[in-house]
Amino acid sequence: GDRSVCRGRVNHDGKLVSLVYGNPCAVNIDPIEKKPLYHYKPGTPAFSIATTGCSFRCLNCQNWQISQSSPRDTRNYDLMPDKVIAQALKYNCASIAYTYTEPTVFFEFAYETAKLAHIKGICNVFVTNGYMTSEALEMIEPYLDAANVDLKAFTNDYYKKVCGAGLKHVQATLKLMKSLDIFIEVTTLVVPGLNDDPSELSDLAAFIVQDLGPETPWHISRFHPTYKLSDRPATPLKTLLRAREIGLQAGLKYVYTGNVPGEA
Numbered sequence: 001g002d003r004s005v006c007r008g009r010v011n012h013d014g015k016l017v018s019l020v021y022g023n024p025c026a027v028n029i030d031p032i033e034k035k036p037l038y039h040y041k042p043g044t045p046a047f048s049i050a051t052t053g054c055s056f057r058c059l060n061c062q063n064w065q066i067s068q069s070s071p072r073d074t075r076n077y078d079l080m081p082d083k084v085i086a087q088a089l090k091y092n093c094a095s096i097a098y099t100y101t102e103p104t105v106f107f108e109f110a111y112e113t114a115k116l117a118h119i120k121g122i123c124n125v126f127v128t129n130g131y132m133t134s135e136a137l138e139m140i141e142p143y144l145d146a147a148n149v150d151l152k153a154f155t156n157d158y159y160k161k162v163c164g165a166g167l168k169h170v171q172a173t174l175k176l177m178k179s180l181d182i183f184i185e186v187t188t189l190v191v192p193g194l195n196d197d198p199s200e201l202s203d204l205a206a207f208i209v210q211d212l213g214p215e216t217p218w219h220i221s222r223f224h225p226t227y228k229l230s231d232r233p234a235t236p237l238k239t240l241l242r243a244r245e246i247g248l249q250a251g252l253k254y255v256y257t258g259n260v261p262g263e264a
Helices: 081-090 103-119 134-140 156-163 167-179 198-212 237-250
Strands: 009-012 015-018 026-031 045-050 095-098 123-128 146-150 183-190 218-222 255-258
Touching: 015 103, 045 081, 081 095, 081 103, 095 103, 103 123, 103 134, 134 167, 146 167, 156 167, 167 183, 167 198, 183 198, 183 237, 198 237, 218 237, 237 255
Parallel strands: 045 095, 095 123, 123 146, 146 183, 183 218, 218 255
Antiparallel strands: 009 015, 026 045
16 A cells, blocks of 8 residues: 555555556647757657656755655646557657656556557657666667666765765666667756766766767756755856866767756
């Protein structure tokens, strides 16, 4: 009778049963660039869905109202996989994005939807924290075309204190995605005083170059006070520009600053 950590499953007589299958709490049509994916089908719309729940407990989550909730706390839509496909086709979406919350929380729903999408010529995109088993990734790989992975920091201390997770598992997922030929873009939200040290950003950029390739796009996003980190200031623009320079110096070809209109 207990709920899982992600709140998306319940134990029924020793079996874990999904509480969110076919019940997304967020349904939108977004430009693919919002994911952000700048180098995968640019200029096309993505049919974007999410259910409640997350495997992380990030203190700075911008979608905490749904990521830290259970399905009984939100307004949900009756949208089984076939209906998702029908809506994506209706609005001429080139892809379906499993986004806003962690897709692995609603993995069964995403998996069945992704299989149907490929039959109809629609691509599939994960926007993910990268905290998944190799078995899960290898299972969905035939249908998963691209992913934006949050590489939130490059110290295990940050992952443990801010996210309630670990760094090495995210690194392993990124490497496996690369080996499986899933298109990858990486995002790092730079939080003042927590993961903005130049040496850490340099190590992170070096990892992307060496393990994922210099053509992997890196999005450096600006932090704004939110959720349980509302007492921390927004990221200074000079910090983002310095991080971008670090990425370029490391050998990355495509480094973008996010949440800062008018910048690169």
